Amino acid sequence: MSNFTIRVGHAEFEPGAEIAALSGNPAAGAIASFVGLVRNYGDAAHVTALELEHYPGMTEAELARIVDEARQRWPLTAATIIHRVGYLPLGEQIVLVVVAAGHRRDAFAACEFLMDYLKTRAPFWKKEHYQDGSSRWVDAKDSDDDAAARWMAQ
Amino acid sequence: MSNFTIRVGHAEFEPGAEIAALSGNPAAGAIASFVGLVRNYGDAAHVTALELEHYPGMTEAELARIVDEARQRWPLTAATIIHRVGYLPLGEQIVLVVVAAGHRRDAFAACEFLMDYLKTRAPFWKKEHYQDGSSRWVDAKDSDDDAAARWMAQ
Amino acid sequence: MTLNLIYFARLKDTFGRGGETLDSGAASVAELLAELAARGGVWADELGSGRVFRVAVNQTMAGPDTALAAGDEVAIFPPVTGG
Amino acid sequence: MTLNLIYFARLKDTFGRGGETLDSGAASVAELLAELAARGGVWADELGSGRVFRVAVNQTMAGPDTALAAGDEVAIFPPVTGG
Numbered sequence: 001m002s003n004f005t006i007r008v009g010h011a012e013f014e015p016g017a018e019i020a021a022l023s024g025n026p027a028a029g030a031i032a033s034f035v036g037l038v039r040n041y042g043d044a045a046h047v048t049a050l051e052l053e054h055y056p057g058m059t060e061a062e063l064a065r066i067v068d069e070a071r072q073r074w075p076l077t078a079a080t081i082i083h084r085v086g087y088l089p090l091g092e093q094i095v096l097v098v099v100a101a102g103h104r105r106d107a108f109a110a111c112e113f114l115m116d117y118l119k120t121r122a123p124f125w126k127k128e129h130y131q132d133g134s135s136r137w138v139d140a141k142d143s144d145d146d147a148a149a150r151w152m153a154q
Numbered sequence: 155m156s157n158f159t160i161r162v163g164h165a166e167f168e169p170g171a172e173i174a175a176l177s178g179n180p181a182a183g184a185i186a187s188f189v190g191l192v193r194n195y196g197d198a199a200h201v202t203a204l205e206l207e208h209y210p211g212m213t214e215a216e217l218a219r220i221v222d223e224a225r226q227r228w229p230l231t232a233a234t235i236i237h238r239v240g241y242l243p244l245g246e247q248i249v250l251v252v253v254a255a256g257h258r259r260d261a262f263a264a265c266e267f268l269m270d271y272l273k274t275r276a277p278f279w280k281k282e283h284y285q286d287g288s289s290r291w292v293d294a295k296d297s298d299d300d301a302a303a304r305w306m307a308q
Numbered sequence: 309m310t311l312n313l314i315y316f317a318r319l320k321d322t323f324g325r326g327g328e329t330l331d332s333g334a335a336s337v338a339e340l341l342a343e344l345a346a347r348g349g350v351w352a353d354e355l356g357s358g359r360v361f362r363v364a365v366n367q368t369m370a371g372p373d374t375a376l377a378a379g380d381e382v383a384i385f386p387p388v389t390g391g
Numbered sequence: 392m393t394l395n396l397i398y399f400a401r402l403k404d405t406f407g408r409g410g411e412t413l414d415s416g417a418a419s420v421a422e423l424l425a426e427l428a429a430r431g432g433v434w435a436d437e438l439g440s441g442r443v444f445r446v447a448v449n450q451t452m453a454g455p456d457t458a459l460a461a462g463d464e465v466a467i468f469p470p471v472t473g474g
Contacts, residue, residue, distance in 0.1 A: 017170065058447060061450055140470035141472075209316060209383060294387030
């Protein structure tokens with residue numbers, strides 16, 4: 001699945017280069033993308049950085065599986081998922097999803113589907129670092145509860 | 155509305171630069187974007203280029219109006235719309251919409267809303283150029299009929 | 309009174325012009341369209357029967373009853389096919 | 392039999408380790424969790440009562456009844472908070 005790429009690591013990424021890389025197929029007229037950044041509010045104020053941990057091996061396998069599921073649901077010509085891990089200061093890019101398809105509705109739907117998965121099911125964990133030097137693991141949101149059905153909760 | 159930009163013209167654009175330009179606001183953690191390209195199928199095979207015509211003045215006013223509407227519907231921090239006109243060979247970029255928001259659902263929804271508008275209501279017209287040198291104005295699709303309610307049809 | 313007409317896309321090609329300045333007595337869009345269709349030929353074909361088109365007056369979408377005044381910019385064009 | 396346990400995020404911090412090799416007689420995930428909770432302290436706090444966590448066996452999501460075999464990789468972690 002050479003047109004479908006998954007990268008998990010600390011390295012920076014360049015959305016423009018990733019979008020351009022999927023623009024070469026003349027059958028793909030629609031490219032939807034999403035960039036997630038470290039922002040300075042949300043679960044707590046005064047966040048200076050996020051620290052992203054993941055489950056090496058399982059993360060990549062789960063992402064490959066969800067890309068396959070997206071390809072079964074929508075006719076896609078290519079997709080790229082990049083998720084960074086490690087220490088990421090405010091303003092840094094965390095995640096990129098780019099989806100190329102023949103039609104814009106398919107590209108949008110698959111891009112949002114993949115982002116929903118990344119947010120709620122892929123094995124990543126976020127720790128917030130604060131101005132006073134403290135840090136705290138972020139709790140899962142209630143909206144993630146739908147994911148619990150296939151996972152074990154005691 | 156300095157964070158909300160509309161450009162209509164022939165000049166190339168660089169999605170990465172436009173996304174980066176909206177990444178500076180620390181309140182915006184979510185950036186959704188869409189790139190539309192000239193693709194080689196659809197209404198007819200053997201398309202070698204599109205020619206985009208628009209209604210200067212009215213186009214920009216209509217786009218400003220629809221951006222205002224999007225801002226009323228969703229809490230957005232910034233948006234950029236770029237729509238090219240003129241002769242655009244196969245593979246060229248036609249349109250870019252970038253939307254920044256605090257949350258990904260708002261960014262996705264507004265980006266798709268703006269693209270739907272650009273496809274169905276903004277005063278642009280597409281002519282297809284074919285390999286044999288002929289050309290033809292593209293007819294509006296049935297799915298555009300919802301737009302007709304506020305327009306005049308005889 | 310004088311109206312500034314503009315044609316786009318297929319209509320521009322069919323009419324063989326991108327626009328014209330018209331001395332007209334039309335009080336509404338419907339009256340203007342009837343006046344143009346009365347020219348016959350491509351004008352009757354495009355504006356008089358089953359073809360679908362749109363009208364904007366002073367860059368705002370208009371309907372048959374939209375009133376016209378001297379100096380108005382009236383654009384006639386096919387359904388849009390943008391993006 | 393030997394199990395390879397891995398802990399992530401809050402559980403890694405609370406348990407003070409990223410994983411361990413355990414000689415266990417647990418035939419299922421539920422039995423393994425009971426064995427770990429029996430250590431008391433943070434183990435009972437995190438695994439024995441109302442705290443929510445997830446378990447994966449050999450990198451596949453698992454439930455209480457999932458069977459365990461020698462050499463299995465068993466990961467225990469909080470609900471994910473990715474992206």
